[in-house]
Amino acid sequence: MRFKSTWRRFWSEPGFAVAAIIVAALLIFFILLPLSAVLLRSFGVGGDGFTLEYYEQFFQHSSYFQALLNSVGVGVVTTTIVIFISVPFALYVTRTTNTLSKVYRGLSLLPLVAPPFIFSLSLIILFGRRGLVTNYLNDMLGVEFSIYGFWGVVVAQVLGFFPVAYMMIESTLRSMNPSLENASRDLGASQTRTLFKVSLPLASTSILKASLIVFVMALADFSNPLIIGGETSFLASDAYLLVTGQQNMEMAAVLGVFLIVPSLIVFLFQTYFIKDTDTTSISGSAGTQNATLNKGLQGITFGISTLMTFFIVVMFIMVVLGAFVQIIGVDNTFTLDHFSDQSGWSFIYTSVIVSFFAALLAAGLGLLQGYLTVRKNIPAKKFLEFVALFGLAVPGTVMGIGYVLIFNGPPFFLTGTVLLLVLNMAFRKIGVGLESGISKLQQIDTSMEEASADLGAKPTRTIRKIVMPLLSPAFMSGFVYTFMTAMVSVSSVIFLISPGTNLASVYILNLANQAALGRASAMSVIMIAIVLVCMAILKWLERRSNSGI
Structure with missing residues (x-):
């Protein structure tokens, strides 16, 4: 009825x-x-x-299983680094009032306007086999260096996925009710103690959400491993090679399943368990100016923010320079x-x-x-x-x-x-x-x-x-x-x-x-x-x- x-x-x-x-x-x-x-x-x-033959092959062949371990490893390492950079970066932008923090805020979003593999391209220009820095290290110091492999993918992903985590954390810290931090300071807590006992716990849900999203993005990343992964295998790039190189749709599908399961788990967890739980920290006075950081914390957050912004800007400069010279680092004639x-x-x-x-x-x-x-x-x-x-x-x-x-x-x-x-x-x-x-x-x-x-x-x-x-x-x-x-x-x-x-x-x-x-x-x-x-x-x-x- x-x-x-x-x-x-x-x-x-x-x-x-x-x-x-x-x-x-x-x-x-x-x-x-x-x-x-x-x-x-x-x-x-x-x-x-x-x-179940194809799943058996997945676990029997070390290359497939190693691709899974590499993908998970890259996801964990990238996520950890991104969060440890995003939190102080967001604190510097939201808890300081100088013009530089506004500039940093704008520059931090630059990776969003570029293809996902642009940082791999820049890293090759700088640290590839004939890169600018690589040539210097080889000629001046006799040190052989290669950016290709696991850590090259990590660096490219950190630079590319940083804005995603930063925006989520920055939004929560900016909308946080200033009276919460002020009450802690009035009770005698130092700013450092207030930061770790009040501000960051209130932003913990956004930090967790950012971590989950970055992990899934790093796990499923396709282009960076393909360009700068070298001989290191990863799930997404290996799945592509199985389809285009071997026409092995079954094994490619198996690798796809191992990519989609973590995404589904994270999506369900974020949608139904941690959705909108940060709103308790926001009230009618949210959005007003929070207390600025003390000199010690401002120095630490400024250093991390400056370093990250520097790397982002340098990477973009390398791409622009590479577009206007014959062969960057070899023939720098304008063209x-x-x-x-x-x-x-x-x-x-x-x-x-x-x-x-x-x-x-x-x-x-x-x-x-x-x-x-x-x-x-x-x-x-x-x-x-x-x-x-x-x-x-x-x-x-x-x-x-x-x-x-x-x-x-x-x-x-x-x-x-x-x-x-x-x-x-x-x-x-x-x-x-x-x-x-x-x-x-x-x-x-x-x-x-x-x-x-x-x-x-x-x-x-x-x-x-x-x-x-x-x-x-x-x-x-x-x-x-x-x-x-x-x-x-x-x-x-x-x-x-x-x-x-x-x-x-x-x-x-x-x-x-x-x-x-x-x-x-x-x-x-x-x-x-x-x-x-x-x-x-x-x-x-x-x-x-x-x-x-």
Whole structure:
């Protein structure tokens, strides 16, 4: 009886019911189905029939098991270093008032606008076999040095993933109620004791969330191990080589399963166990200025922040210099030849087109799902929300393998088409539009829509005239974020490209692997410029939204 009542309410508005069914079908088809295909293929389903043989091979072959250990090891080491840098960096930015802290805050976000492997590219320019620093060490000190391998991947990941942890911790420390720290100081506690007994414990949830996210990102990292990993094996890069080099989809699927299980565990833990528990530290006075650090703590945090900012800036400078000289460190003659790569410009154009339509689809469908979730009584909306958000947590390598398994044969032969690239990027980021839509709708009083209905407007007219204008900032936020991330995406789309539909990020990755550092640097500079423009647009939209315009 309850089922009939729910079903009747669901179909009381046929248009929204159909929309909900379409959204649910798309989420299942483009997120759940590829993941299910990877899991089933790891057991031989779709190939030789159900078997545990491939899991046995995984544990019997030392190279596969070593790849797992290396990936976990890199994840643990990278996460530890990132957190130990992010906490003092966030403290310096939020607990000092000088201009330098504001500059550091802006520079710390630079890695977000670059392809994920740009730091590997910079490290090779500096510390590769013919790198600037390597040549100096060899010539002057007679020391042989190589950045390739486990520690090269760690350094590249620390530089690349640092902003993710920093932003989460900085946001909590900045919004913390100053009276909590002031009360501790009034009771006689030193600032150091207040920091370790009050401030950091209150930020512990954000620190934990940041640690989990960075660990999963490091574990699933694809491009850095491929470029700078040398002969050291890692799960994500080995899975790619199994697909492209050996056509061994079963073993690639097994490696994909070992990538997705930690992601699923972290996603569930973060979503259902530690969600929003930091809000108890925030009150009406949050956002006012906290007490500045004493000289000792300011000196320590300043030193760590300066060192990190220096490395980030140097890495970007190396890429820019590499784009404008013949061979950096060997022939430093100024040139623009690296920018005359016609193939590169063609791939950048393709990337812009694919990213634009992916962003349009992700933002639009995400907002539609958000509206259905918040305003309409649809069945299984929590499950569908989970699926959309989980798409953000799935390692790109796994999603890429899943799309190959589903769309590389009849009846859906789409591999190598622009359409599949758009769909892959869109459904990996649809959760961003969903979260933006839900957040904005919760701020909009339903009385506005009810008033429109009372005046005789049809639901479609109410949405077009009332809801859509109010949701435009959320749409643009989801659009710009998806566009930015799609432009620099590598791990998923590298499985789906063809010679006619190659993308700039994949092209740069291939150039780096071929040691064509000048052309790779030039294409990276162009991509960074495009993404910086997108970030400027996003900031402008945020200011408009916050001002109520």
